[in-house]
Amino acid sequence: MMTARLVPDGDAMSNVVPLGDASEIAEGEMKAFAVEGAGRIAVYRVEGGWFATDDLCSHAVASLTEGWLEGHTVICPAHSGEFDVRSGKALCFPATRPIRTYPVWVEDGRLIADISAARTDPAASGAGRQSGEGHPNG
Numbered sequence: 702m703m704t705a706r707l708v709p710d711g712d713a714m715s716n717v718v719p720l721g722d723a724s725e726i727a728e729g730e731m732k733a734f735a736v737e738g739a740g741r742i743a744v745y746r747v748e749g750g751w752f753a754t755d756d757l758c759s760h761a762v763a764s765l766t767e768g769w770l771e772g773h774t775v776i777c778p779a780h781s782g783e784f785d786v787r788s789g790k791a792l793c794f795p796a797t798r799p800i801r802t803y804p805v806w807v808e809d810g811r812l813i814a815d816i817s818a819a820r821t822d823p824a825a826s827g828a829g830r831q832s833g834e835g836h837p838n839g
């Protein structure tokens with residue numbers, strides 16, 4: 702389990718967490734990292750970009766990284782709820798509440814997240830479409 706360290710960020714302190722080696726996640730893949738005080742954070746590598754969200758589905762208890770990643774959409778293994786990994790927006794029923802997102806970047810080959818900057822996009826609430834559209838269980 703990774704432990705956060707506080708670093709100055711202007712007048713505020715950031716909770717910056719080293720997660721692991723960026724090479725652990727191939728393009729189009731995802732992986733969860735346990736972070737003390739923040740639960741499990743899921744990191745996604747999509748089209749050369751890095752994204753991070755809570756690993757816990759907002760619908761019930763399931764690990765999103767045990768599901769599927771299709772482009773910027775992660776599909777929950779429990780009931781096939783879908784989320785946009787960029788915004789945390791719930792895209793499909795039964796997932797209706799967004800998941801938190803975190804700033805994540807690579808520094809000297811290491812994945813770093815700022816857990817103090819966790820964000821739930823207020824515009825990301827509500828399922829955008831019904832299930833059954835283009836996922837493995839659909």
Ligand code: FES
Binds near residue numbers: 780
């Ligand atoms: S637990 Fe993820 S959709 Fe139900």
